[in-house]
Amino acid sequence: MQNDKVKLKICLLILCALAVAGCQSPFVPQRLELQSEPVVVPMRLEKNVPLVEVFINEQGPYTFLLDTGAGAVHISAQLADELNLPDIWWMKYTAVTGSGKEVKCDLVHIEKLQIGSAEFGEFKASIMDLAKVSHAIGAELDGIVGFSLFADCLLTMDFPKSEIIIEKGKLPKANGLDLLPMDVRDDTPVIPVFVCAKLRRFLVDTGCNGGFDLSDRLVGKTVPIKEKLEGQSESWTFAGPEQNWFARLDGDIRVGSCVSADPVVAVSSMKDNDGHLGTLWLSRFAVTFDQQHKVVRLRFGIRLPELRGATMRTGSEGWLVTKIKEGSSAEHVGLKVGDMILQLNDQPVGLLRPESVRQLAKITQLRKLVVTRDGERMEIEVAEKESSASEAAPAASP
Numbered sequence: 001m002q003n004d005k006v007k008l009k010i011c012l013l014i015l016c017a018l019a020v021a022g023c024q025s026p027f028v029p030q031r032l033e034l035q036s037e038p039v040v041v042p043m044r045l046e047k048n049v050p051l052v053e054v055f056i057n058e059q060g061p062y063t064f065l066l067d068t069g070a071g072a073v074h075i076s077a078q079l080a081d082e083l084n085l086p087d088i089w090w091m092k093y094t095a096v097t098g099s100g101k102e103v104k105c106d107l108v109h110i111e112k113l114q115i116g117s118a119e120f121g122e123f124k125a126s127i128m129d130l131a132k133v134s135h136a137i138g139a140e141l142d143g144i145v146g147f148s149l150f151a152d153c154l155l156t157m158d159f160p161k162s163e164i165i166i167e168k169g170k171l172p173k174a175n176g177l178d179l180l181p182m183d184v185r186d187d188t189p190v191i192p193v194f195v196c197a198k199l200r201r202f203l204v205d206t207g208c209n210g211g212f213d214l215s216d217r218l219v220g221k222t223v224p225i226k227e228k229l230e231g232q233s234e235s236w237t238f239a240g241p242e243q244n245w246f247a248r249l250d251g252d253i254r255v256g257s258c259v260s261a262d263p264v265v266a267v268s269s270m271k272d273n274d275g276h277l278g279t280l281w282l283s284r285f286a287v288t289f290d291q292q293h294k295v296v297r298l299r300f301g302i303r304l305p306e307l308r309g310a311t312m313r314t315g316s317e318g319w320l321v322t323k324i325k326e327g328s329s330a331e332h333v334g335l336k337v338g339d340m341i342l343q344l345n346d347q348p349v350g351l352l353r354p355e356s357v358r359q360l361a362k363i364t365q366l367r368k369l370v371v372t373r374d375g376e377r378m379e380i381e382v383a384e385k386e387s388s389a390s391e392a393a394p395a396a397s398p
Contacts, residue, residue, distance in 0.1 A: 025187055027072040027148040029113075031121035034153070038167035041116035045162060046139045048209040048279045052164060054145065055114040056083060062142035065133070066157070066164065067207030068289070069276070070146035071187025073110065073125040079142045080108055080127050093126045101242075103128070113149070118166040120149055137209075144207070148187040151291045157206060158286035159279070171290040171297055177257040182289070182296045189289055190273060191296055196223055196251030200274035204287070204296065208278035212253055212263055213244070215270035224250040226262060244268045255281075256298055259313040304344070306333050306366040306382055317372070318342045318349040334380045336373065343370035 043066070044051045053061035062079060072093065075085070085108035093105045105126035113120045125143075134141045156165035174181040183190045183201070193202040195214070205213075219225060229246040244266040253260045255277065270276075288297040309328020312319040319341040324331050335341075341349055345367050369380040 025148050026124040027146065027187060028151040029120040029123040029149060032152050033119040035117035038165045039116045039118040041164050043162050043164050047137045048283065049137055050157060050206055051139060052115055057111050059083060063139060064143045064145045065141055065207060066145045068147045068189055069203055069205030069207040070144050071148050072146045073149055074128040074144040075125050076130045076142055077127050147189060150289065154288055154290055156286055156288040159283045170293055171288060171295040174295050178298050180256050180296045182294045184291055189296060193275065194254040202275040202277050203273045205276040206279055208276050209280060210266050210278035211280040212265040213276040213278060214265045214267055215274050216267050218274060219247055219267045226250045242268055304366050305329055310335055333382055339371040339373050341369060341371050
């Protein structure tokens with residue numbers, strides 16, 4: 001009992017000292033080395049959530065979920081035992097789910113973690129039971145890579161190409177279109193999203209395989225809905241299952257320049273944020289996070305020079321052209337405001353499901369567009385020609 005009192009006193013003194021000193025999060029690596037730059041690593045998608053291969057203390061590879069909705073690195077108890085990681089008896093970590101459920105975890109010290117040729121050193125990780133999450137995604141997880149690991153570098157998750165990029169550098173300032181301001185709350189990224197023209201705060205959550213998740217504090221109250229849809233689903237967290245229901249909004253959701261009209265949203269209990277952006281929505285983008293300068297970049301993964309100068313939004317069947325820049329490639333191709341793009345070559349645009357985005361991203365030469373114009377379906381043949389190098393990218397993307 002005396003030893004326990006001594007340990008508790010030491011623990012309190014150390015935690016108070018850390019608080020007074022204003023130290024950074026213990027989950028942020030003290031050392032970062034990139035053997036080559038940029039570091040490009042394959043990203044495997046299981047049920048639309050990203051998995052990467054990780055080495056710890058020269059051992060591996062191990063399968064980790066790359067989850068921006070998690071602040072810390074989490075390691076399964078089995079892997080911690082296998083690697084004989086030193087525990088930190090005087091520190092505990094409380095992991096909190098989006099709905100506010102808490103799970104207390106032991107901490108261990110990580111000397112070195114590698115993703116490709118990127119090496120992160122000297123930081124703390126939590127030990128967590130990942131069996132429920134592994135079961136939910138259908139893959140045996142050894143751990144979770146949290147957002148704080150990339151505090152001192154740029155992280156790009158390119159969903160159409162199924163790869164991640166780690167590099168040093170700085171994003172341009174936020175412009176409200178493809179570059180958005182980012183708050184880092186509890187070591188996770190939160191960005192502004194307009195829901196039915198009102199500003200909300202959404203967590204960018206790559207551990208969530210849905211599209212738009214909204215708090216039940218808002219839906220049907222300050223956020224109008226057209227209808228409540230039948231059926232419910234369970235989302236699995238490290239604290240267990242959480243119930244969701246679905247609704248179709250009566251209004252738009254706008255993320256930067258990207259607008260979704262009357263989208264279907266999942267509704268669940270949330271403690272702090274107004275909503276989550278999941279990988280179903282993110283799957284069309286290469287998403288770059290700059291934690292040091294608090295900026296997120298959303299770069300549409302389907303980048304064709306023939307469509308430059310067209311401002312588009314996601315419609316019920318495809319991409320609705322809302323604006324054409326005079327003299328642009330899109331104008332020369334023959335697109336007009338009001339056109340609904342249904343196909344690129346022979347590939348349907350559809351609702352931009354992850355698998356279709358990956359197919360569309362492989363298109364290197366646009367030969368044909370299928371659109372509806374004034375209620376009639378028509379094909380536009382695209383002649384081979386050079387696009388202007390000075391021409392700007394689309395002001396908005398689907």
